[in-house]
Amino acid sequence: MGHRWGMVIDEDRCTGCEACVAACHAENNIAIAGDDQAGRGRAKHWIRVERYYEGDFPDIKVKYRPVLCQQCSDAPCEPVCPTYASYQNDEGLNAQVYNRCIGTRYCANACPYTVRFFNFYNPVWDKPLDLQFNPDVSLRSVGIMEKCTFCIQRIKTAEINAKAEKRPLKDGEFNPACVQSCPAGAMVFGDLNDPESRVSRLSKSNRGTTFLEELGTHPKVVYLKRDSWHNEQNA
Numbered sequence: 001m002g003h004r005w006g007m008v009i010d011e012d013r014c015t016g017c018e019a020c021v022a023a024c025h026a027e028n029n030i031a032i033a034g035d036d037q038a039g040r041g042r043a044k045h046w047i048r049v050e051r052y053y054e055g056d057f058p059d060i061k062v063k064y065r066p067v068l069c070q071q072c073s074d075a076p077c078e079p080v081c082p083t084y085a086s087y088q089n090d091e092g093l094n095a096q097v098y099n100r101c102i103g104t105r106y107c108a109n110a111c112p113y114t115v116r117f118f119n120f121y122n123p124v125w126d127k128p129l130d131l132q133f134n135p136d137v138s139l140r141s142v143g144i145m146e147k148c149t150f151c152i153q154r155i156k157t158a159e160i161n162a163k164a165e166k167r168p169l170k171d172g173e174f175n176p177a178c179v180q181s182c183p184a185g186a187m188v189f190g191d192l193n194d195p196e197s198r199v200s201r202l203s204k205s206n207r208g209t210t211f212l213e214e215l216g217t218h219p220k221v222v223y224l225k226r227d228s229w230h231n232e233q234n235a
């Protein structure tokens with residue numbers, strides 16, 4: 001059986017530090033938008049950290065939720081793309097072929113998680129940030145859609161290395177940049193088809209839930225609810 005990549009995010013562990021956001025920008029060559037473009041809604045963040053509040057001051061509870069492409073199994077962004085630039089690959093990744101994209105932005109309109117971004121201009125990097133490009137990730141130009149790929153460059157590198165060494169991939173031997181950078185260990189990545197993998201076992205937790213479950217998109221990102229909130233809801 002092939003791989004089916006997925007992620008579990010534990011909201012009890014996330015402290016909202018946004019290390020994952022910084023790591024994603026560096027790994028995936030995502031330019032900083034600057035005040036002017038950000039003010040026009042043109043900032044790009046393949047992962048963002050949402051904050052939810054409950055209660056009244058001073059008894060306020062805060063919950064952080066990192067939101068990235070949910071890698072939906074029934075992805076609304078795919079059938080609306082007239083050039084098949086957005087498609088599901090054989091490892092369950094919602095992939096994006098940049099040089100097929102003609103910039104209709106239909107996928108961004110269809111995605112209920114607002115995790116797709118359009119390049120309204122050719123991105124620029126202030127010096128010396130232009131010296132730290134990741135050579136494994138394409139630069140996206142004006143007119144192209146982009147989004148989280150689960151760091152597909154890392155997935156492919158690990159798969160190629162394992163194949164060359166004639167061995168199976170080991171659970172946890174590589175991670176997307178966000179998972180690697182999280183100081184709280186809130187994010188776990190791996191193969192959902194492997195019943196013994198950590199991500200597989202955690203995804204079956206009774207705290208597990210998917211984002212906007214009612215839409216039937218069947219995401220491959222599972223959130224573990226905060227224990228206290230979960231217990232209150234199930235009291």
Ligand code: SF4
Nearest residue numbers: 069070072077094111
């Ligand atoms: S989260 Fe959005 S972009 Fe990602 S697969 Fe689902 S619909 Fe597509």
